[in-house]
Amino acid sequence: MSESQTIVIKIGTSSLTKATGQIAVATIASLVETLTSLRSDGHRVVLVSSGAVGVGCARLNLKERPRKIAVKQAVAAVGQGRLMRIYDDLFSSLQQPIAQVLLTRRELMERTSYVNAFNTFIALLELGVIPIVNENDTVAIDELKFGDNDTLSALVASLIEADWLFILTDVDRLYSADPRLNPDAQPIELVGSAEFKQLQVEAGGNGSQWGTGGMATKLAAARIATSSGVRTVITQGKQPQNILQIIQGEPLGTQFEPQSRADNARKRWINYGLIPMGKLYLDRGAVKAICQQGKSLLPAGIIKIEGDFVASDAVQLCDGEGREIGRGLVNYSSTEITQIKGHHSEKIAQILGYEGADTVVHRNNLIIKD
Incomplete structure (x- = not known):
């Protein structure tokens, strides 16, 4: 597609890190190259990146994700700086400016802050910057957390009225069951807006050891995004270059057709921004x-x-x-x-x-x- 579009890409911890918890540098480098290519083609790009806690665990030699909130927030603070340093080094090598945007649910619940967040995103995109978004784990409180970055990415896509939301994960597309456990699992290539309610897949689990988002959260995010008029794709995180091919029309991943964007921004805020x-x-x-x-x-x-x-x-x-x-x-x-x-x-x-x-x-x- 030749016209300029607004594209939100969410990448999960399982794609950014190896099974050992170490950073998957090759995947991040491929992601950076892909996003920079999208920007060169004139698209507006936002990256929602998980991984702060996972990177923090690796930095502190922790063998498992912490369970206590205070420890998790401290580890996130360690990891966030390291993660942004990696992104900044890689994007800078391609002369692509980036910005860090840390959000909590509170910013999207208060109407003035919601509008301010929208204005900031639009200003960054007009400047040719790629905003890199994460939940502000260091200060977020449990009852006001997004819960996972799948939800955060869908809310950001709704906020800025994106054309696409790509959710990069550890499977190539959605299946009727877990293909790692069930050899009869059938791939799902396209989900129409009318078919979403009837969609039956095996979507249990809470994600990997280092991440928090299982397939159920990705389906919930797709529901939020598509109902806000955003075409949503679930695809393989280890191959971010697939994003370019999908935008050009190749049938990779699972696509969710968007509903018409009939409601206004205020009603989207009431529907998704508020608890x-x-x-x-x-x-x-x-x-x-x-x-x-x-x-x-x-x-x-x-x-x-x-x-x-x-x-x-x-x-x-x-x-x-x-x-x-x-x-x-x-x-x-x-x-x-x-x-x-x-x-x-x-x-x-x-x-x-x-x-x-x-x-x-x-x-x-x-x-x-x-």
Whole structure:
């Protein structure tokens, strides 16, 4: 494809390191050459790189990944500097400037920070820089962690409205079962947007000894990215040069077709940038009004609430059987909603003793799940 595109590439620890935990220099060099070639072709490129903890373990001669959070964060701090030094040396030899971008979930949860992150990425890409992104493990707290860089890469791809997300892993594509254990495993070359829900694969496990992302996290990341209009590919991390061939149309890896990018950036932020702080259970009338008629959520349609949250927090909207139908930003706290649920909007001021919004979740702050 000749036109300039925005491409996010995520590479996992299993691809960046050998089984011994030592750095796979040849793979990193091939990755650097590939990304620089993409930039030379006029594409905008972002790299989401795992490996800080793995590289830190090798640097400190640790035989296994630490389990204690404080030790893991300390090891990540050691490894991150070493990893960036390797990237900088290799990219500099090809005269390609790079930048380090460390994110935590908190930056994507706060609307102003989310917009600032977007502006920073766009400025870097316009300058011809390749941003290298990782979670800021040194300061991240457990409840606000991305959990793995597969999720981080999908959120970054959604944030910057990328055209492609490549998830580089230790298999050449997705299979119906683990090909290392099941010789009858069938390769999956293309997953259409309508087929995603019916996709049945063996996706258990937590990844390698040094990494945190198993196949389940990659499928979850593909779901986030494709629903944001980003074509997603799972392919072999030890052969990053395949990215060039895939963009040119060769059927390598497993591709996930993107959905149309119909929603706006704010609604993508509500859907993927925020962590829901509670749940609202709705009656059938409210579910129909929201899903079929595009209306706001009124207090009369709420039958039960869960969680402790404040106004402007994100919550999940569920039907009476607990299935999530959407997400939104609430205009009232959980305490206030407990008092007004089941009542008509004109009763809100009388119940609470002060004037407030007529809606619990306004339709402009509400997204519907597929």
